[in-house]
Amino acid sequence: MDFSFSPEQDQLRAQARSFLEKRYPLARLAEIATSEDGWDRASWPELARLGWTGASIPEAQGGAGLSFVEEAIVFEELGRALYSGPYFSTVALALPALACAPDLLAQVASGALTATFASGTAMEARRAGDRWLLRGETDLVPDAGWVDALVVQARGPDGIGLYVAKRHDARPHVKVLDTVDATRRLARVTFEDDDARLLAAPPAAAKIIAATRRRALAALALEAVGVASQALALGVEHAKSREQFGRPIGAYQAVSHKLADTYVETELARSLAYWAAWCIAEDDGQAELAASAAKMYAAEAAVAACERAIQVHGGMGFTWDHPLHRYYKRALWIESFDRSGAAHRADIAQVLLDG
Amino acid sequence: MDLRDGPEEAAFRATLRTWLEANVPSGLRGFRGWSGPAALALGRDWSKRLAEAGYAGLTWPKEYGGAGRPWRYQAVYLEELARAEAPQHLGVIGLGMAGPTIIAHGRPDQKARYLAKILSAEEIWCQGFSEPGSGSDLASVRTRVDLVGDRFVVNGQKVWSSYAHVADRCILLGRSTTASEKHEGLTYLIVDMKSPGVEVRPLRQITGEAEFNEIFFTDVAVPKENLLGEVGGGWRVAMTTLSHERGTFGFALAGALDVAVRKLVALARERAVTDALVRDRVAREWIDLQALRYTNYRALARLERTGVPGPEGSVAKLRWSEANQRLTKLAIEIIGREAQVADGDGAPAYWRYQQLRSRGNTIEAGTSEILRNIIAERVLGLPRSR
Numbered sequence: 001m002d003f004s005f006s007p008e009q010d011q012l013r014a015q016a017r018s019f020l021e022k023r024y025p026l027a028r029l030a031e032i033a034t035s036e037d038g039w040d041r042a043s044w045p046e047l048a049r050l051g052w053t054g055a056s057i058p059e060a061q062g063g064a065g066l067s068f069v070e071e072a073i074v075f076e077e078l079g080r081a082l083y084s085g086p087y088f089s090t091v092a093l094a095l096p097a098l099a100c101a102p103d104l105l106a107q108v109a110s111g112a113l114t115a116t117f118a119s120g121t122a123m124e125a126r127r128a129g130d131r132w133l134l135r136g137e138t139d140l141v142p143d144a145g146w147v148d149a150l151v152v153q154a155r156g157p158d159g160i161g162l163y164v165a166k167r168h169d170a171r172p173h174v175k176v177l178d179t180v181d182a183t184r185r186l187a188r189v190t191f192e193d194d195d196a197r198l199l200a201a202p203p204a205a206a207k208i209i210a211a212t213r214r215r216a217l218a219a220l221a222l223e224a225v226g227v228a229s230q231a232l233a234l235g236v237e238h239a240k241s242r243e244q245f246g247r248p249i250g251a252y253q254a255v256s257h258k259l260a261d262t263y264v265e266t267e268l269a270r271s272l273a274y275w276a277a278w279c280i281a282e283d284d285g286q287a288e289l290a291a292s293a294a295k296m297y298a299a300e301a302a303v304a305a306c307e308r309a310i311q312v313h314g315g316m317g318f319t320w321d322h323p324l325h326r327y328y329k330r331a332l333w334i335e336s337f338d339r340s341g342a343a344h345r346a347d348i349a350q351v352l353l354d355g
Numbered sequence: 356m357d358l359r360d361g362p363e364e365a366a367f368r369a370t371l372r373t374w375l376e377a378n379v380p381s382g383l384r385g386f387r388g389w390s391g392p393a394a395l396a397l398g399r400d401w402s403k404r405l406a407e408a409g410y411a412g413l414t415w416p417k418e419y420g421g422a423g424r425p426w427r428y429q430a431v432y433l434e435e436l437a438r439a440e441a442p443q444h445l446g447v448i449g450l451g452m453a454g455p456t457i458i459a460h461g462r463p464d465q466k467a468r469y470l471a472k473i474l475s476a477e478e479i480w481c482q483g484f485s486e487p488g489s490g491s492d493l494a495s496v497r498t499r500v501d502l503v504g505d506r507f508v509v510n511g512q513k514v515w516s517s518y519a520h521v522a523d524r525c526i527l528l529g530r531s532t533t534a535s536e537k538h539e540g541l542t543y544l545i546v547d548m549k550s551p552g553v554e555v556r557p558l559r560q561i562t563g564e565a566e567f568n569e570i571f572f573t574d575v576a577v578p579k580e581n582l583l584g585e586v587g588g589g590w591r592v593a594m595t596t597l598s599h600e601r602g603t604f605g606f607a608l609a610g611a612l613d614v615a616v617r618k619l620v621a622l623a624r625e626r627a628v629t630d631a632l633v634r635d636r637v638a639r640e641w642i643d644l645q646a647l648r649y650t651n652y653r654a655l656a657r658l659e660r661t662g663v664p665g666p667e668g669s670v671a672k673l674r675w676s677e678a679n680q681r682l683t684k685l686a687i688e689i690i691g692r693e694a695q696v697a698d699g700d701g702a703p704a705y706w707r708y709q710q711l712r713s714r715g716n717t718i719e720a721g722t723s724e725i726l727r728n729i730i731a732e733r734v735l736g737l738p739r740s741r
Contacts, residue, residue: 001364001427002357003649004656009356069356236735251738253724256731263730264670271649272642278358293642345638346631352620352641353634 003274005073013073019050020081026323032084033182033326037146039084047087048111056095061102062109068215072277075219079226082323082330084183086114086143092219093117093142096212097151097162100199104149104164115149115164116142117212118189123154125163125196132156132163132198134170134191144187145176152196153209159202162209170194181329213338214291218280220334221273221294227334228266228298228305231327235259235309238316255312262305269298289351295337296344302331358652360431368431371410375439378404386442387708388566395521398445402476405444411474412450414603419458419470426658430606430651437610448518449473449480453526453545455599460543460584460592469524469545481522483513483546483570484593490515491725493528494537494590498572500529500544502579502586507544509552509575515719519555519568522548527572528593531586541589545581552576562711598664604720605651605671609644612675615709616644619686622702626689633689640682647674666734673726676716683709 005013023043024032032040047053055070057063064070071091078087090108094115098104107113123136134154144150150172152163165172173190200208236259239250249255276294279287306328310317317324335341360368382397389398405411413429415421422428436443444450454473457465472478489495498511509529519525525546532540546553552575557565584592623637654667686706687694694703694710717723731737 001360001430001652002656003652004660005356232735236737239737248738250731251740253728253731253740256735256737256740257724257727259735259737260727260730263735264673267667267670268643268646268650268674271653272646274356274653275358275645275649278356290645293645297642297646342635345635345642348641349634349638352637353623353628 005069009070009073012070013077015050016052016074016077017080019046020077020083024081024083029082029183029323029326030321038182038185039086039146041085041146043083043085044114045111047085048109052087053091053111054109055091057105057109061106063105067281068218069277069281072218072222072274072281075222076226076229076273079223079330080230082183082227082230082326086116086147088184088216088219088223089116089143089147090114092216093212094149094151096208096215097199098164100162100208101164101197113149114143114147115151116144116147117151117153118144119153119209121155123152123191125152125154125156125161125198127157132196133193134163134165134172134196135193137188137190139188140177140186141189142184142186144174144189145185150189151199152191153205154196156198156201160205160209161198161202162200162205163196164199165191165194165196170196179333181326181333183326183330184333210288214276214280214287217291217295217338218273218276220337221269221276221291221298224295224298224302224331224334225266225270225273227327227331228262228269228302231302231305231309231324231331232259232262232266234324234327235262235305235312238309238313242314249312258308258312262301262308265301266305269294269301272297289348292344292347295334296341299331299335299337300341303328303335306331364427364431367428368435371432371435372439374408375435375441378408379439379441383442385440385705387712388562388564389442389445389518389521391564395445398442398521399476399479401442402445406475411444411446411476412454415450415454415470415474416458419454419466420474426603426655429603430655433603433606434610434613437607437614440614443607444476445518445521446473446476446479448482448522448526449478449524452482452596452599453480453524456526456543456583456592456596457545459595462580464580465545465583478523479518479521480524480526481516481519481548481568481570482596483516483519483525483527484596485515486512487514491722493593494541496528496530496541498527498529500527500531500542500577502531505579507542507577507579507582509544509546509572509577511572513570513572514558515567516555516570517567519548519570520557520565524548525570526583526596528589531589538590540587541593542586543583543589543592544577545583546572546575546577547581550575550577560712561714562708603655603658604668605647605654605675608671608675609647609651612644612647612678615679615682616640618702618705619682622686622689622706625702628689633685636681636685640678640685643674643678647671647678666730669721669726669729669734672721673723673730676713676723679709679716680713683713 051064052074054063055066059065094117118138118141120138150165172194175188177186179186242249272294276290279290412421413424417423501508527544527546530540531542552573554571556569559565657665
């Protein structure tokens with residue numbers, strides 16, 4: 001029993017934090033979020049050079065051959081810095097399916113390929129000679145506007161399969177939507193008999209889809225922990241420096257106890273998120289339950305952390321210029337992903353009470 | 356990072372589990388407090404058996420009769436004890452507070468005199484810290500400890516002392532000077548509870564039972580050699596006592612909560628709960644339990660690495676107490692009016708008792724308000740609220 005990170009993992013965290021603090025200080029958030037793409041494209045080769053895009057990719061494909069625990073550390077730190085590139089889409093959502101294609105995996109590791117995952121049930125795949133053609137529309141696809149490839153879940157002649165379409169070759173119609181969180185935009189993707197490559201046929205595809213969901217939930221739990229930690233830090237900083245009635249407002253228990261509760265919830269969320277990360281890395285039988293519990297809990301904790309931090313900041317926290325609203329919007333994005341907290345709890349109740 | 360038991364921990368756990376199945380006296384299964392004389396008689400015997408089997412003082416150094424094991428074994432021990440719904444060693448104050456304090460601050464003759472009997476449960480200890488006027492504000496204690504000739508004379512009143520009605524000895528924090536510096540004038544003594552002038556009055560709780568007591572000290576003579584630390588240096592000694600309380604405390608709490616959540620789930624299954632709102636709350640309690648459990652494991656890793664308990668102890672206590680109250684209310688709701696009936700010993704009786712007993716959870720061993728202050732000030736570095 002050892003629930004601690006190794007010295008190498010601690011080093012990875014320290015490296016990630018110092019790189020992101022330098023490259024993406026809070027002062028740059030607004031500039032990046034309001035840029036046309038909503039992210040800094042120059043960052044991707046750097047993330048690849050740091051070994052983050054290939055952390056869990058086997059060494060044979062140019063990766064580091066590490067586990068989801070290392071990726072978990074990166075997700076948490078990216079959440080803290082509110083990084084807006086397609087790391088979540090590529091590494092959490094697309095990677096499990098891309099693992100079926102070693103050539104594409106190598107491109108992710110080298111930084112040559114970014115990708116996302118288009119789920120949904122409306123997409124169809126049909127065979128045309130030795131090619132596959134995709135047809136249909138799917139909504140709310142993260143980062144679809146700027147990634148190089150789309151992993152697509154589509155119904156083929158034998159059931160649900162996984163396909164990959166390169167943006168450059170297939171040219172699907174992508175409409176980036178005006179979403180609340182400008183740092184991770186969603187898009188509508190329409191295929192009209194566009195070329196795709198089969199990655200996994202049924203029934204293997206179903207396993208990959210389930211694994212993708214677990215990774216995505218755990219990754220978002222970790223991001224949410226990063227978001228909550230940063231919101232807490234901002235709230236604490238303000239409560240220490242802002243004075244009213246001759247004292248820092250953090251001396252008033254009505255303020256300090258809110259922040260103490262945020263700390264407690266963030267720590268509990270962190271414990272659940274690390275548990276989920278370990279379960280996924282070890283392919284533990286509780287992985288699905290852990291990922292679901294962690295995502296539900298951490299998303300709620302992050303939303304509450306941001307809301308309390310906004311309150312502690314008073315009028316300042318309500319302004320567009322303050323960075324807090326950007327964290328709040330990411331927390332809301334995370335909370336909306338997959339299913340509501342109530343739906344996750346209904347799933348867990350079913351396991352506990354009906355199993 | 357590995358959340359599984361290592362081979363040695365797994366073996367320790369398996370042996371302990373088997374031992375508990377064979378050894379927990381039937382009168383102590385489903386234990387809920389040391390209030391009656393019958394439970395106490397069983398408790399002495401139970402504690403001796405735990406000690407003989409090597410489960411007392413797991414983390415104490417071998418030179419003082421302990422097992423010298425890393426903290427994780429204490430965690431496994433607490434988890435398994437909770438799982439078996441078996442009571443802890445009757446001498447928890449001695450094992451977890453007085454003993455480690457004597458090891459840290461005691462003289463060789465004090466170690467020789469007290470430590471072995473703490474382990475064997477021959478001597479049970481209690482704690483004389485809180486007073487009617489000094490609860491959360493411990494440094495304001497007023498019990499007098501005056502050096503008169505070759506002995507101390509103690510006068511005052513202590514309160515909320517668990518085990519005082521069975522204790523042989525008491526760790527007592529009192530005041531030696533009238534100096535205005537609150538922390539400076541404190542003195543830490545070991546008091547023989549059989550001394551003339553010591554009077555113990557059990558306090559009846561809202562459950563009707565009496566687990567804790569008031570202790571009155573009237574001109575109680577305490578030999579000079581019973582001083583721990585220095586005259587006026589009691590605060591530092593008391594801090595050792597309190598930090599040990601927090602070490603693996605969270606594991607006992609999470610273990611107890613695990614039992615309560617399992618009972619809640621069993622109740623909901625038995626009554627085939629279909630109400631989506633109730634099911635939602637059951638799921639929340641299960642998730643909160645996992646959060647607490649893994650927070651404890653993180654705390655344990657830190658404790659083993661640094662030897663110092665982190666802030667997770669306050670987090671665990673705060674969340675456990677609130678979770679226990681919440682899930683108890685939920686169980687009472689599921690049971691319905693039947694929970695009002697006071698006889699029987701099935702699920703309704705368990706939850707009815709818990710409903711009242713759990714109100715103490717957010718008060719005992721640090722109120723929720725004080726724990727939030729501790730987190731705000733010591734962890735987040737916010738300015739003091741007073």
